[in-house]
Amino acid sequence: MREVIEFRYKRALYELVKKTEDDDDVEGYRFPDAYDQEGCIDQKKRFDVAKERYCERRRSGRVVTEQEAWEDHQAQKARVRFGAKDKKQVVDGYEFVFDDLTGFVEESSEAETGKHRGCYSKTAAEKAREGREFLPIHGYREELLKLIEENQVLVIVGETGSGKTTQIPQYLQEAGYTKRGKIGCTQPRRVAAMSVASRVAQEVGVKLGHEVGYSIRFEDCTSEKTVIKYMTDGMLLRELLIEPKLDSYSVIIIDEAHERTLSTDILFALVKDVAKVRPDLRLIISSATLEAKKFSEYFDSARIYLIPGRRYPVEKLFRKCPEPDYLETVIRTVVQIHQTEAIGDILVFLTGQEEIETVETNLKRRMMDLGTKGSEIIICPIYSNLPTPLQAKVFEPAPKGTRKVVLATNIAETSLTIDGVKYVIDPGYCKINSYNPRTGMESLLVTPISKASAAQRAGRSGRTGPGKCFRLYNIKDLEPTTIPEIQRANLASVVLTLKSLGIQDVFNFDFMDPPPENALLKALELLYALGALDEIGEITKVGERMVEFPVDPMLSKMIVGSEKYKCSKEIITIAAMLSVGNSVFYRPKNQQVFADKARMDFYEDTENVGDHIALLRVYNSWKEENYSTQWCCEKFIQSKSMKRARDIRDQLLGLLNKIGVELTSNPNDLDAIKKAILAGFFPHSAKLQKNGSYRRVKEPQTVYVHPNSGLFGASPSKWLVYHELVLTTKEYMRHTTEMKPEWLIEIAPHYYKLKDIEDTRPKKTQRRIEEASTSKVDTNKKTRTSKVDTNKKSKR
């Protein structure tokens, strides 16, 4: 009950600030009598003090104290629904000069300690059910239901800890919405969908998979009884392909919409459309404060409703001038916190594995230099490519008298939470992947984070108690939000999905943030070349088959094309291995020589084994070893990635069956396998130049074999097909395999002409074309026979 009372206090503060917004009688506003009767005596007193201070400040406009700032902050958060203007940031302090925290204990921390008192004798389910009324959202139940009844689309700003994800579907079910259809709630991540569903099943008191269930890739935990269904956003998108009007649903909740994943962005437009033809369908878009207004505008000025959350205060400190060497600043800050601050773990956000390893070694050295004075620190690195057993260390509590320092990538921003973190060090950078449609190249760039990310990172320190966040930058220099994925991704797959849904004009599709036009154009061109679309841009039979496979269109074309070469069994293995996000080869810093040797074993025996065939061999060897984890360790293979490959392969196998492609195997005919690869990847061809580099056959550009390829440093093959291009220090082809140029004509006669693969051309003409088409003439000083594509216009 205590928290409900606390909540009254916050609510009253919020009303007070609202009066300021509306220019109402602020001074005349009193703590509501109704609350008073509920036993909020203490809260009333505190409210009066807070109000007095607030009014005084309004009159004088003087600088505020931290306590006031915190209250302001709380109240400010509540203002979003009135379209908060830019208000001066008052929380940030200066440099690393700390005031002590006496008198800055957030009210909810006292409440927290007594939260479950007296509940120990009850069952987990009973406890779960009782806990419901302690959630901040509880006080809004009726108002919320009324709004949902009256508005077809509602944008909900539910802050962290408000309980919206677990409660809203239950309220809707209790209000009878499930009589008309299911309640679907999407999440951007699999783990979230699973854990939230399990939590709700417990609260409702049913078995998971019965009335409450979840649906994620590789795992459908629902039944005919299921009325509350949690799922990943990509899963709902797949369902839309089968059920375009979402007839079996009465409510769709898009949770964490502010994350703007590729799938949510497409879902927005699709559900908006469905809502027009289905007036009975209710849409709830749940977002963070920053983007709420934008969502509301997109959904034709939908109502915004705010549900305050419950969080601990986080004190934020920042540096006025960013240091050039921020890794050194990180180390100094860790040491400073360790020596001057109270017990509590430190979380550091870094951009990648390399930075993490550097900081780890340097920090260890620094601690050695400092000698034995002070307590010990335990360094825990965490990033997604770190093998699972090593990741586990992060979740173990630090032994008594020591402090844990977690060095993490962005993985700790949303994907996983680490308990016990009290301090966050945020240098303000992350790696962002962006795709250049002109060159067809991906690049991973270190970029400043957005304000939204900064807030999220800071919040990681206030999960279990008040926290502190040390920002090595000035928040004012940041952009408000990150560029949505749809504006920096390869859209081939998106466009194919839209076409399959019958959307003809992708240029005028109702994107919330439209992707660049040439990105759409490139996607259309590629799909046409692959035969997935016809001349007028309509989806073909081949395209329909390709959509079935949840992989990139070039991969799905490769799978569909494998039928002809009688090697579908090998091809789905290769496709699965290529679809695994992370590299399957593990290369720890101190054992690189061994790791490289183990990897090269997969290229032995036969000549011209490319990276694709090597991946096939890795998978088959693993299978022969009965999918052994032990084997993975010996061969420096990531067993996590292998298991994922197996899941994907199983799924592809099922789909192959579904579209009626026979499962055929031709393990010894490497040429057949290579031809099948080319059936999907023919646009990715490259030819050797004299200096050892390669040149793309279409869209001339110099590219290189990736250093992690088995072909790197080997005697070069004249013609290659590659899986993808990445821009790091150079333009690299990742995963390459040798091929024969005549296959290009054989497999893609509509794309390649004989002159594309000939290399006997008059030298003069050749040179003229080259000089006209590239500004970097010096790189091919001596290359005179290399092929330049004259088919396409050269770039200006």
Place this chain on the structure above:
DNA sequence: GAGCACTGC
């Protein structure tokens, strides 16, 4: 002689 941030179907 250099590198794989993070998700999802």
